[in-house]
Each structure stands twice: as structure tokens, then as C-alpha cells.
Amino acid sequence: MDLALASIGMVLLSPLMLVMFVLVRATSPGPALFRQVRVGAGRRTFVMLKFRTMRIDADQQLHLDYVRRLMAGEVEAVDGLYKLDHDPRITRLGALLRRTSLDELPQLLNVLRGDMSLVGPRPMLPAELEMLPPWAGVRFEVPPGITGLWQVSGRNRLTMTQGLRIDVDYTQRRSAWLDLLVLLRTIPAVLGSTGR
Structure with missing residues (x-):
């Protein structure tokens, strides 16, 4: 299902992706694509691709400090969201x-x-x-996703611990039907920004 839908998505969305590529290059100095090492299934690392949304001199430490404070319960939601408010890097x-x-x-x-x-x-x-609690380790038994149960269940409206518990729940209940349900819920979440 992954290969089939991703292939169809690449074909259908390639014109939009080309526009995004040009716009990112035209509106700020630096490459259009952002490459970052992430941790996947089995805790193996890979290079994840995204369109660049930050300045090329952005400091990752700002994000890591925020995650540490999230895990320690030291962050309060701003307008209902747990995210860096007015992130100067973006x-x-x-x-x-x-x-x-x-x-x-x-x-x-x-x-x-x-x-x-x-x-x-x-x-x-x-x-x-x-920073992860030991009980969250099972989330690495499956590949990470472009979307997920965490994202369609509130995303930045949840604390880090709440999101990790949803990841664990997904890992334990993973099935083709659950994946299809999450994909269907992703569309209105993105369009309505309820996944923020």
C-alpha cells in the first residue's frame, strides 16, 4: 500500500512540488530541500527530506531545549498549542x-x-x-510515518508524553485498516488545521 500510494502521490503532486521547490529557492537563500538525520524502525538512522522552512543558519538547539522542557512538563500551551511560539528560525x-x-x-x-x-x-x-521514557521504546518496532495517529489526534495540541503514548498505542494496534483510517483523517486535519 505504501509503495502504490506513494508512487501515485509523486505523480499527481509533482507539479505542486515543483512550484514549492521554486518558491522556497526564490524567497530565501539556500537549498529548497532540507535533509536531516532521523531515527527509524529498529533505531536505524536515515536522512529525511522536507521542503526547507527555516533559515539556513537555524540552530537546532532551540528545538531540543524546547523538547526537554516539554518532557519535563515545564511548558504551557500557547493558544492551545504546544509549539515554539514565534519561532525566529522559520x-x-x-x-x-x-x-x-x-x-x-x-x-x-x-x-x-x-x-x-x-x-x-x-x-x-x-x-x-x-529524553524518551523506557516505555516509549516500542514505537521503533515500526517505520516512522509521514502522518500518524498522533498527528490526527491533536498533534501540537497534545503534550509530548500524550503524543508518545499515542505512538505506542498505534504500534501495538497497527493494521492496514487503522492506517487507512489515519490517512482518511489526515485530509480534514490538514485542511482544517486541526492536526496542528
């Missing part, structure tokens, strides 16, 4: 791409390469591994 176009999840389209290539699945747990940064 470009104006990048904010739009993130809000609409268009920045994630290049991950279809990761699916075709076998690094990711269409549906699965959120792909984690290697530096985030040390």
Missing part, C-alpha cells in the same frame, strides 16, 4: 508550508526508499532518544 513561506503540511511532501521519496511509511510514529531526531 521563514514566512516556511510558516505557510508548515501550517498546510506541504513541507512534508518530499517524504514520499523516503517512503519509496523504504525509510518511512505513509502512516507511523513521528520520526525522531537522534538527540531526542535520550
